[in-house]
Amino acid sequence: MSDILQIGASGVLNYGKAIDVIGENVSNASTTGYARRDVSLIEAPNGGSGILGLNQVSGNGVTTQSVTRAWDGFAATHVRNTASDAGEASAVSRWMSSAETALNSGDTGTDSELTSFFTSLTTLASNPTNATQQAASISALNDSAKAISYSASNLKNVSDGIKDEADGSVSVINSDLKTLAKVNAAIIRTPSGTDSAAGLADQRDQLLDDLSSKIGINADIASNGTVKITLSGTSNGQTLLSSTAAGQMAGSFTASMDSSGKLTIGVKDALNSNNNRDMSNSAGGSLSGLVTVASTVADERSSLNSAASDFVTQVNAWNSQGTTPSGAAGGDLLAITDGDATTIATTTSDGSKIASANSSSPNGNLQNVSSALRGSNGIEANYATLVSNNAQATSSAATNATNTKNLYNTAAKTRDSLSGVDLSTEAAQLLRYQQAYNASAKILQTAQTTMQAILELF
Template identity: 25%
Template sequence: MSNLLSIGASGLSAAQVALSTVSNNISNVNTTGYSQQSVVQVEAITSQGGRYTIGSGVDVQSVQRAYSDFLTSAVWSSNSSLQAATSYNNLATTLNGALSASGSLQTALDNFYGGFTTVANTPGLASSRQSLLGNANSLVTTFNTLGQQLQAQQGQINSQISSTVNSINTVAANIASLNTQIVQAGKNPPNDLLDQRDNLVQTLSGYLGVSATTQSDGSISVYSTNGQALVSGGNSYAISAANNAYDAARTDVFDSTGNDISSRISGGTLGALLSYRSNVLDSAQSQLGLQAVGLASSINDQQAKGLTLSGQQGGAMFSVPTPAVQASSANQGSASLSASISDVGQLTGSNYIMRYDGSAWSLQTTGGQNVPLTTNADGSLSADGLTFNVSGSAQAGDSFQIQPTTQASTGIAVSMTDPNDIAAAALMSGSAGASNTGSASLGAVTVQDTGNAALTNSVTLSFPSAASYQVTDSSGNVIASGSYAAGQTISANGWSVTPSGTPSANDSFSIGLNSNGLKDTSNALAMASLSNTGVLASGTQSIVAAYGQLTTTIGTAGSQAQTNLTTQTSLYNQAVSAQQSVSGVNLDEEAANLVRYQQAYQASAQIISTAQTIFSSLLSAVQTA
């Protein structure tokens, strides 16, 4: 009877464990990260003896999770890609919104350049000139607003990087803690802890790309996609968010030994933040600043080639910040570096790192591309439209970051306050001598060097013969001379002129400040034409075209981000569906199991009842006998 009783008891116990397991599955059907559990039953070992053997009941060997390492890893990977796509899309959408909501820069540019046409049509009308200055201020405000919004997004990204790094460290520490508990559990794997650990790894994968390796003791080691160890057994290795080596207002990511790993992190929210900042936002700031510099430089240069309403050479209409130079916090020497823009047309919109190796300086873009440096006669260095001057003593390994245009969009300002200072007229003009007998005429006097000290001095261009010329100053000193052929350009004192026709011997022309400033509007028309004139990219791209290219680039980045988000969402859903088909709880299946194990429990109870009845009958029979 004892054998029958023990068999029934084993079945009763197994059914009870199975019922508890099924109940736990049903209770956790909506629990994130929960894996379906099932009871593994084996036949109890029967001792040998006699002519035959009878089974000894059932043993519950384990309660195991429905789990696929491959499918779970696929969910982690797709989750990392999805969170990266989500963050990237949110950032790109914000940037597109900033370009739209800040007021159209295109409209401001059109109004500004159109204002010069209005001044050309009504040069003596004060309201036209005042309106042009108003358009200039509106344009600058639009540049400033856009630049400030880009700066604000930089600050938001810095904050998000710091909070994401803190979250990564917290989750990694919790995984390490669970590793310790799982190892202590020994050979009986605690399913709830395993589920919690997997759920934490998935959470971690949303912050950055990770891979995980299961160790022989049941713990897992977690690494970022760049190979950085985050968790190993019961230990976690914290990363940190700290100031960039050059820019204290910029947050970078460092490993546990202090190495900057920002450029090597990919996947998840953190990877998206760093990638978007480097590939989209930094470039947008530099390109917008480049347009501000190009606009200011071209207008200021053309202003200097014109004459104001008061008869003076035109001055600057705009002011812009000089290139920002930032020394590395690791510099050991006393050297300082200054940078200036020497040729706007050669600017690339890139940022640079300049390093000293102990004997010479080298230049690279922040993306790592080498840039040739030219040593000038005065000892300065130049490259890509920039001139660098080094003072002090540098040590090997010292470096500087140069941002030629990053701050220009927020720093550009209107420096002109008097509308009469708009140089609408040509600065120089020429007139033929009264006794000229040839057919030569001068046409426009073109200003070549606005900084020439003798530019506006009155001079006489004469032709001693039809085949020679000379330029003399007011004192009769010859400042330029040479042979002459029809159509030849003659230059002196920073201006040039190309006579047409054929001069006769002793013909002469007077050249000096334009005496017809009020009626001459050629310089205003020249400034209006700058809207379609190549100013940037070696003179091949206008400011208007550059802005159009920027908006197209940002719009394309936003469109690609949205498309990628749609794709990654689909891939993630597929991965989760595949994983849940193995690990998820099926209520219909659990309901059927509940009935099956309930019946098994009742049947085992009946076995015990039967054994008890037989045992009672035997006792009664013995007592009767």
């Protein structure tokens, strides 16, 4: 009789647990990072012997062997790798697009203002003493200087935005590494094959996914479930997290940017605090993308500074070669401080300061504008080259971002097909376990009725 009770009780207990696991799967079907749980049920160990101990009793009910996660390590690694590539490409594309906006090109942009300035000088050449047209020309020059300064300021804002994102990413990365160190320690203390172990593995893999979108990593998961992380793309496989000692963590990442806009990411090794170095040669992740795009934007800022400085030099040199309508020598019309395009400005609002004449005619200097200011080294050509190069880089970055995102989505879909929750399958499993649970309950009910009938005999 006790064997019957054992069989029924074990069925109610373990099939009930299986039903709970299915319920957990269903409730977390849409939860990010959740891997489907599978229950492994086996026949319970032999519970004793039969009459007079002559025969071993088999069929002692059911027991839960383990609760496992439906997980494919190769698929998960592929997702992390593609997430790293997608994160890097996305960062480059986003900020290149911001730089394109900052350059303020188009019908009302910087290049348009420059063209308007030169057009006004052409108009002034037809009547060099016209005060209205003189005022229009100096105003157009002022608008051009403001437009250049505006573009330069916007590009600096892009650099600042890249630095802000890098700081935020570094903060998240350091936090994830600290949390992963705690998860490693918890995994060591948690029995494998349990709900708790599966939950910790979910947390570990979700943190790895988050990390891989920001930095390129190699994740080595040990047989006990702990993870060792090294930085990809580095010659010595710099350790970010060690699984050899519970709770050991990499030294923190740091982000710094110089005055030109170049971004440097410092990394401290988990096992050697003296192994500090920059991440310039590492591969993958949005942080690596930020390093790349910061360098590109810094180069664009440098090019704009050079173009603005050349424009100041060329305009002032051109004006100095002529004389004003009053006969005075032409002076400086523009100024710039330390070659910084954000500081470019006109030195006067008086249009009569424009040196329109030369020794040959009252508009002779104005007639030399094209050769002096609009050649292949002029501001229009330099700015057009800057805008064109940025547009090409932005287009290429957008294409790369789209392609890598598609690869990531495909990899994630493949992983999720292996580890995700299919509600139809879960419904079928639920029906099977409910029937087994009801059968076990019937066994208990039958045992109770039989026991009661036996007791009534006495």
